[in-house]
Structures are given as C-alpha cells and as structure tokens.
Amino acid sequence: MSKSILDLTFDDRGERVGKLQDSLITLGHVIPNVEVKAKLFGLGTGEALRAFQRKSKLRVTGKVDKRTEIALARSVTAAKDNKKIIEGRILLENSLPAKNLTLRFKTNTLAPVKQSGKAKTRELGSKAEFGRAKTDERGFYIFSFDPDKANNVEVVAESDSGEEVSLSKTKYNPERHEVLNLVAPAS
DSSP states (O other): OOOOOTTOOTTOBSHHHHHHHHHHHHTTOOOOHHHHHHTBOOHHHHHHHHHHHHHTTOOOOSSOOHHHHHHHHHHHHHHHTTOEEEEEEEEETTSOBOTTOEEEEEEEEEOOOEEETTEEEOOEEEEEEEEEEEOOTTSEEEEEEOTTTOSEEEEEEEOTTSOEEEOSOOEESOOSEEEOOEEEOOO
C-alpha cells in the first residue's frame, strides 16, 4: 500500500518526504541532492512544491494539502504514461459551477497544401474531436490524452440540445499539465 504524502510540511523527514521528492523530480523540478539523500523537506523541496502548486493553479502554501496530493498523483501518472493532462474548473457567467457539463476536446487539422504562385501554404482545416469529459458537481474536470493525438486543443461545451459552444481559444502545444479555468454561458 502506498503511503499518503498528505500534510507534509517544512522540516519533515522520512519515506513520505522521499515519495514527495520523487514525484516532484519526475515532473522536472530540481531539489538539492542533500535534501533528497536525507529525505528532508527543506527549502529546495518547499520551493519545488510551491512551483508545482503555482503551475497547477492551486493555493500556494508549500504544504501538501488534499488538492495538492491529488494533482501531484495525476500529474505523475500522466508523466509516466507519457500523457498530457488538461484540467480546471468551469463556472457559468453567473459564477455558479457548471455542473455535469459535457466537454469535447477538439484539435485543428491541417488542410491540404495549397499553392499560390511559388509559395506553398497550409491552412487550418476542420476541428476533429479526440476526447470527452464531464464536469463534476463543483464544475471541475480532468482530461488526459496521448500527445500523438493532438498538438493543439480547444475546449467545447455541449448544451442539453446538442449545440456546441466554444469555451477556449485553441491552445497550441499544450504543456504536459495545463490548467484551463473557463467560463460558460449561463443559458
């Protein structure tokens, strides 16, 4: 059984700290070797954790709370599976959470090469759906995908009548872990 890293904070030591450090290192954060060898939650581990929290748009505390533990586990799993993650929260224009909203993730495809004079140009073609997710009761969603399936992503909501509403601009070359908090029309 894996040990929880919940409630770890500055100056803690031991196997749980080692697990936290391994996770942060897997995600590309740098932690001083002396802290890693001693399994010590020192200044370097704290800075790496705060950097992860900032990038994940979590509350930056330098402590491992439940949301940080969950986000870290998801990010590490995606990194090990060579997947990318897009997650966030969707609120309605009236500030209420967008509950149980169906999301479609689309990618722009390139149209065939067109020739104008001597220059060949590529134009954006159609948008192809490559996955779906649903928001929870508080409007949160998470979607992981194989980076070979898409190198750009647009988030589209599906209304009850099946109509599509674009919620985001196209995100080109998304990071391994992107946080997109979006607003949907209230109607």
